[in-house]
Amino acid sequence: MVKHSFSNLLGREQRQEESAIKALRAIKKIAQKPVLHFAIFAVILSVIKVLSEQKILQSSFATAVGSTIIFCIVGLGFCLLLGYSALASLGTAGFIAVGAYCAYFCLSQWQFTIGTAFLLAILVAFVVGVVVGFISLRIEGIYLAIVTLGVAQILKEAFAALKDTIRLTGKQITISWLNDMRLTTDHVYFILVIALFILMVLTKNLMDSPTGRAMLAMKNSTSAAQAFGISLLKYRLLAFVLSTIYAAIGGFLYMLFIRNASNSSDTLFALSTSLNILGAVIIGGTKSIWGTIGGTFIIYGIDKMFLQDIEFFRANPTLITLFCGILVIVVVMFFPGGLVQLLLEIKLKIKKLIVKIREGIYGKDIG
Numbered sequence: 001m002v003k004h005s006f007s008n009l010l011g012r013e014q015r016q017e018e019s020a021i022k023a024l025r026a027i028k029k030i031a032q033k034p035v036l037h038f039a040i041f042a043v044i045l046s047v048i049k050v051l052s053e054q055k056i057l058q059s060s061f062a063t064a065v066g067s068t069i070i071f072c073i074v075g076l077g078f079c080l081l082l083g084y085s086a087l088a089s090l091g092t093a094g095f096i097a098v099g100a101y102c103a104y105f106c107l108s109q110w111q112f113t114i115g116t117a118f119l120l121a122i123l124v125a126f127v128v129g130v131v132v133g134f135i136s137l138r139i140e141g142i143y144l145a146i147v148t149l150g151v152a153q154i155l156k157e158a159f160a161a162l163k164d165t166i167r168l169t170g171k172q173i174t175i176s177w178l179n180d181m182r183l184t185t186d187h188v189y190f191i192l193v194i195a196l197f198i199l200m201v202l203t204k205n206l207m208d209s210p211t212g213r214a215m216l217a218m219k220n221s222t223s224a225a226q227a228f229g230i231s232l233l234k235y236r237l238l239a240f241v242l243s244t245i246y247a248a249i250g251g252f253l254y255m256l257f258i259r260n261a262s263n264s265s266d267t268l269f270a271l272s273t274s275l276n277i278l279g280a281v282i283i284g285g286t287k288s289i290w291g292t293i294g295g296t297f298i299i300y301g302i303d304k305m306f307l308q309d310i311e312f313f314r315a316n317p318t319l320i321t322l323f324c325g326i327l328v329i330v331v332v333m334f335f336p337g338g339l340v341q342l343l344l345e346i347k348l349k350i351k352k353l354i355v356k357i358r359e360g361i362y363g364k365d366i367g
Contacts, residue, residue, distance in 0.1 A: 034201075034204050034289075035201055035204075038197055038200045038201055038204075039197065041197075041200075041293075042193050042194070042196065042197040045065065045069065045193045045196075046190060046193050048061070048062055048065050049062050049065075049066075049186070049189050049190065049193075053186070060304075060308075061305055062189065063185075063304075064301065064304035064305040064308075065301065065305065066185075066188075066189045066192055066257055067254075067257065067258065067300070067304065068296060068297055068300045068301040068304065068305075069192045069193065069196050070192060070250045070253050070254050070257065071250065071276075071277065071280070071296050071299075071300050072196055072292070072293050072296045072297075073192075073195060073196055073199055073246055073249055073250045073253070074092060074096060074246055074247045074250035074277055075277055075280050075281055075284075075292045075293070075295070075296045076199055076200065076203050076246055076289065076292055077242055077243040077244070077245065077246025077247055077250075078092060078243055078246075078247075078277050078278070078281050078292075079203070079281050079286060079287070079288075079289065079291075079292045080203065080206070080207075080215070080239055080242050080243060080246075081239050081240065081242070081243035082278070082281055082286050083219075083281065083285075083286030083287040083288075084207065084212060084215040084216055084219060084239070084287065085215045085218060085219055085235065085236065085239035086218070086219035087136055087144065087236065087239055087240065088141065088142065088144055088145040088148075089132075089144070089145060089148040089240075089243065089274075090145045090146070090148050090149035090152065090271065090274045090275070090278070091132065091148030091149060091151045091152035091155075091274065092152070092243075092247050092273060092274040092277045092278075093152050093156070093268065093269045093270055093271065093272075093273040093274045094148075094151055094152025094153070094154070094155035094156055094269065095125065095128065095129075095152070095155075095243070095244045095247035095248055095251070096247045096248070096250055096251035096254070096268060096269065096273065097152075097155050097156055097159050097251060097268075097269045098121065098124050098125050098128060098155065098244070098247070098248045098251060099121045099125065099247065099248030099249060099250060099251025099252035099253075099254070099255075100166065100251035100252065100254055100255045100261055100268070100269075101159045101162070101163070101166060101251075102117060102120055102121035102124055102248070102251075102252060103117055103121065103168070103251070103252045103255035103256065104163070104166035104167075104168060104255055105162075105163075106120055106121075107168060107172045107173060107255075108166075108167075108168055108172050113175070114173070114174075114175055114183075114256075117252070118252060121248050121249070121251075121252045122245055122248065122249075124248070125241075125244045125245045125247070125248030125249075126241055126244070126245060128151075128155075128244050129237070129240045129241035129242070129243065129244030129245065130237060130240075130241060131151075132147075132148060132151055132240045132244065133236050133237035133238075133239070133240035133241060134237070135147055135148075135151075136236045136240060137232065137233060137236060149271065149274070152269075152271075152274065156263060156269045156270075159263065159269075160263035160264070164262060164263045164264055165260070165261070165262040165263070165264070166255070166260065166261055166262075167259060167260040168255055168256070168259045168260070169259070170182050170183075170184065173256060173259075183256065185257055185259075188253070188256045188257045189257070191253070191256070192253055192257060195249065195253060199246065199249075200289055200293075203289055204289055206242075207287075207289075211235070211238070214230045214235055215235050215238075215239060217230055218230055218232060218235050218236070254268070276299050276300070276324075277296075279295070279299055279324060279325075279328050280292065280295035280296040280298065280299040280300070281295060281338075282295070282328055282331060282332065282338065283295035283298055283299070283324075283327055283328060283331050283338060283339060284296070284298070284338045284339055284340060285337050285338025285339060285340035285341060286337075286338060287337075288337075288338065288340040290340065291338045291339060291340035294339060294340075295338065295339070298324070298327070299324055302320065303317075303320045307320060
């Protein structure tokens, strides 16, 4: 009987150990899911706003983070265009203008609801993306970039002819189905965080899908992609449509958050915005979501969140531009995969160093 009890105890301990191992594996599997990482990032961004409301952080810091989130959304679309489709574009600023002006006219002039205005901005961006996508079928490389730059300039001048300075007020931004609730910039900040989280998830799923692999095949070799039955028309149109829609969403949210823009004095619709988005994606990594987010925070976030509070950088605002330019050159020359590639190489070297240290202590036979 003692022997039977002892065997039961061993069996119970073995089952408990197996259950613990299964639980650890399940936790590890969940922890490796990108969605969880995106959710943690969204929570961190939300906490920044909460801390600013509690006066622990300056409100200007949260505002800088919010505006950077907008450009992160735009950068995600450009990541799909450049990193996954190898299509060069300098028309990002014009596509941002599509969303910004749709927000202004729909909410201020035509008294549409936010939902209707948003859908109209998506529709207009879709049409523009299709037009530019068809152009990309005939023109490639630097000539495509020049053409998209021309499209952006046409959009900018056309919008300026309609209204040079656009401005929204709190009374114009309401949600009718919530008892005409007026959206403050505090509300819009959390909308920005939610929008970024959703688009990060959608972008990740697209990258890992057959569509993403088809885009990569088209990037590596158009001839090989066509030989395997991949339609250049379909995927180039899709890449430009998605990039344009992401940029329009960014412009739409910009008007909800910042609430004013000018064609004559702001740089939002200028070539510099297109170049900055290009630089952000290159610095971070053209095929990486986290690289794009990190590159955007380097280009747009560091200056607004930290350096503007330092007198030296306020007196010399061009230094951050000089730094970003040098960083782009260094990344292109030594790390074509962006800072993500650099971090991966550092991580690999650290792992090798740890293995060598363990081998030195325990011997090569000890894993």
